[in-house]
Amino acid sequence: MNAVRVYQHLSIALLVALCFLIFFIAFNSGKTTALMFGDDSSEFSVNGECSDTRFRGPGMGNISAGIGVEMSIENDASDCSSLFDQGLIFLASESANLALRAIEFGDDEGGWPEDGECDDPRFDGEAVASSADDVRQDATDCRTLLYQGSVNFVGEDNIPPADEFDDDPVLADIDFGDDLSDWANDGECDDPRFGGGGSATTLLDEDALHDAADCSALYAAGEIFYVGDTWDNAGIIERGVLEFEDDVDDETGKYLDSYFFEGSANQRTVFELRSVDFDTYLIVIAPNGEEFENDDYEGDLNRSRLSLDLTLSGAYEVLVTSFGSGETGAYTLEINTEDELEGEVTLDEIGRLEAGDEVQASGEFIDSFEIVALPGQLLTISLKSEDFDTYLIVKSPSGEFFSDDDSLGFGSNSLLEIEAAEFGTFDIQVTSYFEEETGEYALQVVSSIMDIPNFE
16 A cells, blocks of 8 residues: 555656646747847937847837947837837848848948938948948948848948858848738738748739738748749839939829830730829820820729730830829839730620610619639639720629729720639629710630749
C-alpha cells in the first residue's frame, strides 16, 4: 500500500513539474515574439511622432543628425505604439535597417538644410529637390524623409556589397503603393507581387500596389517575400501627383498630367486611374484624335476606368486630371493590355430596340436575355449600337445589380466585366440611356475562367 502511495505522489509531482515547464516555455515564447515599444525616455517622446529608428512610415518624426541612429530604440513608446496601431508606421526588417545605417548622410552644411526637402542628388522621390553641390550636406532632411518613405537612396558608392544583405530587396526600394484595394487593411497581403504565408489565398491583378499597409507590415515581419512584377498581364504603372506646377486646362482650371502609350490594333487595353486625394477623371485620345472619357467607375469617386478594344495602331495620349478644378494629390495610373479576348462566346445576339418591346417606367425600351454562369467565371458583356446611346444592366443570381453607360469608350457603347461569385442565372437587360430610343444593337457575352496566380 505504501509503495502505491509513493508512486501516486511521484506521479502528481511529475505532472505538476510538466505543467510548470509548459507554462514557462509558453510564457517566455510570448515574451520573445511580442513587439516591445519600451518607455518614453527619449527627448522627442509624446510629441505625436515616432522617433524609434526600428520603424518606417509617414508617422516618423524628425530623425536629426544629432540622434544616435543605432541607439534610438524602445524610447518613444506612447507615440510609436499609437502610430503603429493607426497603420502610420511599420516595423522595418533587419536588412532594411542595415542598409539605411550604411548610408553616409553627412551634415547639414548645404544651401537648403532642414527645409522639408532632400537636396542630396544621391536620393530620388517626390520630396527631392536635388543640387549637385549638396552631396552629403542635407542629412536631417534626407534621413527623416527616408524613414518616412518619401525618398529612396539611389547612390551606390556607400552601399555595402549585396552579399551582406538578405536575398529580399531593401524595404525602401519596394513601392508598396496605396490602400485602395477592396481588401486593404484586413491583415493579409492582397498584392500579387508578394508570396508567402501572409498572402491572401486569392490574388488579383487589380490589387497590385493597392494594399500597402498590410503588405509593408507583413514584409517587415518576415511573413511574406517579394516576388516582383511577374503577375499575369502586368502592364504600365505610373505613380504621380497632380500639383500646382502641372499644366492647367485654361477653360476648366483643372491640372493635367500627360502620358503616351503605344497601342496596337485588335488589343484590348484597360486604363485605370485611382487616387485617395481627389475625384479622378480619365481621358484617352486615340491616334485619330477621338477622345474617350470616364469619371466615376461603378460610382467610385476615386476611380476612373476605360476598357478599349483598340482599332488603330499608334500613340495614344492618356490624360490624368480631376473632376473639379484645382484638385491636387497623388494617383496611380495603370495600363494593361491583352490580345483578342480568349474565352467562349456564350451569347452573341443582333437585336433591335423598337416599339412593342417591354418599357421601363422611365420610358426606355428593354430587351432581356439570360445566361448561366459558374463560380470563378469572368463574364465580359459588351453592348454596341450605332443607332442609340446604349445602357447595359445585369442582375446576378443573388440580386446584385451592375450597370454601365459608356465605359467601353466608343461613342455610346457599354461594357461590363463581372466575376461570377455564385452558380446561377444572370439576367441581362439591353436598353437605352434616353427614353424611346430605338435601333439595332449587338450584344456579346464571353465567358472565361479566371486565371488567378497564387504564390503560396
